[in-house]
Amino acid sequence: MKNLKKTILFSIILLSVTASHLQAVKADTISAGSGNRIHFINTKGASGSDAILLESNGHYALIDMGEDYDFPDGTDPRYPSRVGITRQNELVLEDRLFRHLNRLGIQKFDFILGTHVHSDHIGGADEILKRYPVGKLYLKKYTDERITSKWRLWDNLFNYDNALNVAREKGVTIVQDIKEEDSRFKLGDMDIQLYNYKNEYGPDGKLKRVYDDNSNSLVAVVTVAGKKIYLGGDLDNAEGAEDRLGPEIGKVDMMKWNHHYDAQISNTIPFLDSLSPSMVVHTSSYDANLASTRDYLKKKNIQVVHASSLTKDATVFNIADSGFTNVSDSFPDIPTVSEEWYQEDGYWKYRLSDNEMAIGWRKIDNIYYFFNGKGQMQASKWIHLNDSREKLEGNWYYLNSNGKMQYEGWFKQDGSWYYISSTGARLYNELAEIGGQKYLFDKDGKMLTGSQVFNGKKMFFASSGALQSDETGSGWKKIESNWYYFDEEGKQIVGKKEINGVTYYFDNKGVMQTGWALIEGHWNYFASSGAMKTGWIKDKDTWYYFDKEGVMLTGLQEIEGTRYYLNASGAMQTGWKWFDNHYSYFTSSGAMKTGWLKDKGLWYYLDKEGIMQTGLQEIEGARYYLNASGAMQTGWKWLDNHYSYFTSSGAMKTGWLKENDLWYYLDKEGIMQTGLQEIEGTRYYLNASGAMKTGWKWFDNHYYYFTSSGAMKTGWFKDKGIWYYLQTEDGVMATGLQEIDGSRYYLNTSGAMETGWKQLNDNWYYFQADGSLLRNGTTPDGYKVNQDGIWSLNPVKEEEVQGDQEDPKKDSDKPVDKEEKSADAQETSTLKADKE
Numbered sequence: 001m002k003n004l005k006k007t008i009l010f011s012i013i014l015l016s017v018t019a020s021h022l023q024a025v026k027a028d029t030i031s032a033g034s035g036n037r038i039h040f041i042n043t044k045g046a047s048g049s050d051a052i053l054l055e056s057n058g059h060y061a062l063i064d065m066g067e068d069y070d071f072p073d074g075t076d077p078r079y080p081s082r083v084g085i086t087r088q089n090e091l092v093l094e095d096r097l098f099r100h101l102n103r104l105g106i107q108k109f110d111f112i113l114g115t116h117v118h119s120d121h122i123g124g125a126d127e128i129l130k131r132y133p134v135g136k137l138y139l140k141k142y143t144d145e146r147i148t149s150k151w152r153l154w155d156n157l158f159n160y161d162n163a164l165n166v167a168r169e170k171g172v173t174i175v176q177d178i179k180e181e182d183s184r185f186k187l188g189d190m191d192i193q194l195y196n197y198k199n200e201y202g203p204d205g206k207l208k209r210v211y212d213d214n215s216n217s218l219v220a221v222v223t224v225a226g227k228k229i230y231l232g233g234d235l236d237n238a239e240g241a242e243d244r245l246g247p248e249i250g251k252v253d254m255m256k257w258n259h260h261y262d263a264q265i266s267n268t269i270p271f272l273d274s275l276s277p278s279m280v281v282h283t284s285s286y287d288a289n290l291a292s293t294r295d296y297l298k299k300k301n302i303q304v305v306h307a308s309s310l311t312k313d314a315t316v317f318n319i320a321d322s323g324f325t326n327v328s329d330s331f332p333d334i335p336t337v338s339e340e341w342y343q344e345d346g347y348w349k350y351r352l353s354d355n356e357m358a359i360g361w362r363k364i365d366n367i368y369y370f371f372n373g374k375g376q377m378q379a380s381k382w383i384h385l386n387d388s389r390e391k392l393e394g395n396w397y398y399l400n401s402n403g404k405m406q407y408e409g410w411f412k413q414d415g416s417w418y419y420i421s422s423t424g425a426r427l428y429n430e431l432a433e434i435g436g437q438k439y440l441f442d443k444d445g446k447m448l449t450g451s452q453v454f455n456g457k458k459m460f461f462a463s464s465g466a467l468q469s470d471e472t473g474s475g476w477k478k479i480e481s482n483w484y485y486f487d488e489e490g491k492q493i494v495g496k497k498e499i500n501g502v503t504y505y506f507d508n509k510g511v512m513q514t515g516w517a518l519i520e521g522h523w524n525y526f527a528s529s530g531a532m533k534t535g536w537i538k539d540k541d542t543w544y545y546f547d548k549e550g551v552m553l554t555g556l557q558e559i560e561g562t563r564y565y566l567n568a569s570g571a572m573q574t575g576w577k578w579f580d581n582h583y584s585y586f587t588s589s590g591a592m593k594t595g596w597l598k599d600k601g602l603w604y605y606l607d608k609e610g611i612m613q614t615g616l617q618e619i620e621g622a623r624y625y626l627n628a629s630g631a632m633q634t635g636w637k638w639l640d641n642h643y644s645y646f647t648s649s650g651a652m653k654t655g656w657l658k659e660n661d662l663w664y665y666l667d668k669e670g671i672m673q674t675g676l677q678e679i680e681g682t683r684y685y686l687n688a689s690g691a692m693k694t695g696w697k698w699f700d701n702h703y704y705y706f707t708s709s710g711a712m713k714t715g716w717f718k719d720k721g722i723w724y725y726l727q728t729e730d731g732v733m734a735t736g737l738q739e740i741d742g743s744r745y746y747l748n749t750s751g752a753m754e755t756g757w758k759q760l761n762d763n764w765y766y767f768q769a770d771g772s773l774l775r776n777g778t779t780p781d782g783y784k785v786n787q788d789g790i791w792s793l794n795p796v797k798e799e800e801v802q803g804d805q806e807d808p809k810k811d812s813d814k815p816v817d818k819e820e821k822s823a824d825a826q827e828t829s830t831l832k833a834d835k836e
Contacts, residue, residue: 278302439466449463496519676699755771
């Protein structure tokens with residue numbers, strides 16, 4: 001018995017010395033690789049988050065990885081923005097977790113285990129997998145469809161998919177269907193037993209539906225150095241899990257409090273009785289949220305430790321046979337730096353005093369900024385956040401180009417007005433009173449105007465957006481100097497509307513229009529009363545015409561039997577106008593002119609189509625010449641290689657024309673004649689200038705004679721006491737010996753009729769006083785001529801004749817001088833000076 005007592009006493013003394021030594025000596029906690037420790041990454045306050053490091057003789061594992069910086073921005077429909085998603089630095093453990101792991105010099109993890117898919121437990125899983133080699137990932141299966149409460153979906157799937165995707169990329173063994181033989185394994189000296197590890201399925205073969213994923217928490221019980229540690233994530237009793245697992249797990253030495261500090265659904269008294277821990281660790285700065293539970297802990301003398309600190313990254317316990325030793329103080333404090341802006345990857349970021357980057361909303365110098373899950377400041381955009389249970393569609397906030405949140409008041413963007421509330425969120429889908437006036441905002445937050453229906457009530461809003469009336473009746477209504485019209489249903493009219501036989505036009509805001517309005521590609525005009533005009537209207541001294549539909553006409557239009565020209569702007573034109581490759585003329589009344597027109601002293605002619613005529617035109621039986629400008633011409637005109645003459649009336653002249661004491665002849669085509677012309681049975685000679693000639697004229701190698709009337713002379717003709725003969729058939733002046741009317745006459749080379757003796761062809765002839773040749777007779781001087789008129793010698797007087805014979809007509813054949821008739825041959829063909 002003594003020996004037994006001594007043995008017991010010695011054992012007690014030895015244990016006391018060992019315990020005292022452990023309490024008194026702080027291990028080199030920075031060094032790793034020997035012993036067993038558990039590290040709870042400290043939260044930053046009341047809100048909980050779990051990241052628990054298991055360390056055993058150089059082996060490491062994580063039970064949960066805590067909240068990280070990242071969060072879905074709502075752009076991917078699989079991961080919408082939802083109320084309750086963490087966007088606050090105060091809830092993030094990522095900075096603390098990695099700083100602590102770095103201090104320990106950890107190189108790899110045997111495994112990491114996610115108790116369930118909430119971000120405050122596995123948010124950092126993908127970051128761990130990216131930065132460290134990991135042997136296995138334990139994570140039960142999950143789908144959003146299994147959660148019955150829409151308020152408990154948060155970013156569950158986002159974190160779940162991120163963890164699995166990175167694990168696959170890194171070739172990590174993923175364990176999701178845990179079998180019984182896989183539920184117990186070692187980490188160094190630690191024995192780890194899993195509970196609640198089976199995926200539960202419903203009758204439809206899909207994961208069993210539950211209110212929240214907490215009930216599915218994968219439980220790990222760690223046994224080492226004779227100590228048993230319970231790590232159950234956020235296990236609760238909503239599905240009876242605590243009632244079922246408590247007796248199965250039994251007593252433990254240390255218990256990580258289920259769901260941080262909850263005592264209403266988690267950590268029931270029967271469960272606490274089953275586990276009967278000596279120590280509980282709250283991953284929060286809060287105590288249990290149920291007074292009776294707090295009293296229970298005191299009564300049971302259970303030590304409560306809060307894994308929460310503003311200065312330390314982790315609460316760390318050494319685990320030994322003698323118990324748990326808190327060695328947290330042996331680790332360095334969290335470093336403190338100056339808060340500052342910095343740039344990274346082209347974005348502005350903000351560094352907090354604990355050296356972490358800002359995410360979510362951050363008030364800096366009394367101004368709010370928003371940083372995404374990568375810490376990048378957002379700017380020049382609307383951001384959508386589901387951050388209110390009162391507004392199921394969430395809220396929209398505007399961040400200016402400098403990143404500053406748009407503050408309360410009116411805000412115009414892209415032509416639309418918005419109103420920013422005192423929270424910074426824009427108003428939408430509501431009728432709000434602002435500055436004593438009510439305004440309506442649509443689902444996108446845009447201020448509405450005109451006729452609207454809100455909550456089944458008809459309302460009308462001015463262009464300023466202010467509510468003017470509700471339950472608007474039908475008929476006309478004047479609002480802010482504008483007229484509106486409402487139909488029988490109280491709907492505001494837009495577009496064209498016939499009211500009491502009069503057509504009006506209302507713009508897209510319902511305002512009655514006056515003056516010009518472009519409607520469906522056509523111009524219309526509305527009087528000051530709003531009535532649509534038809535017919536002629538005068539606007540700013542210009543006339544316009546509108547058809548019966550009120551459409552402004554353009555171009556050539558026939559209106560009430562008269563044609564008018566309206567230019568592209570619809571203005572009625574007057575005077576000369578060029579269109580369709582011709583000129584037309586419109587009077588001061590706008591009517592198209594046809595027929596003769598005198599403009600600025602010149603005459604023009606426009607045909608029945610109103611087209612100005614040019615060139616030679618036959619008009620009402622007379623021909624006129626209109627030059628290229630359309631002006632009627634008078635006097636001589638050179639056309640088609642000939643001259644024509646147009647009288648002062650413009651009519652083309654035909655027949656005889658006397659101008660400047662000269663006569664001209666124009667044929668039935670009006671062509672001025674030249675040369676020898678037979679006119680009405682009489683021949684006339686018109687020189688190269690067309691002037692009728694009189695007297696002797698030499699042409700075609702002959703002389704002709706034209707009387708003072710211009711008529712060609714034929715037959716015998718006495719000029720200046722001398723007789724000439726002009727052949728009857730062609731008027732040619734005859735010369736030489738000619739047989740005329742049965743008698744012979746001699747006409748000298750000048751055409752003058754000769755009398756007396758003439759020697760011709762070696763024969764002598766005698767021409768009587770009338771010029772005729774004497775035949776078979778005796779000349780007055782006693783000579784005998786034969787029947788041919790030839791003189792022969794008289795035999796009786798032959799000697800006398802031979803003795804003293806003279807030429808009986810030695811001087812009589814001298815031709816009478818005749819004035820030169822070739823003067824006309826020298827006339828030039830130059831046209832008169834007044835001919836063009």
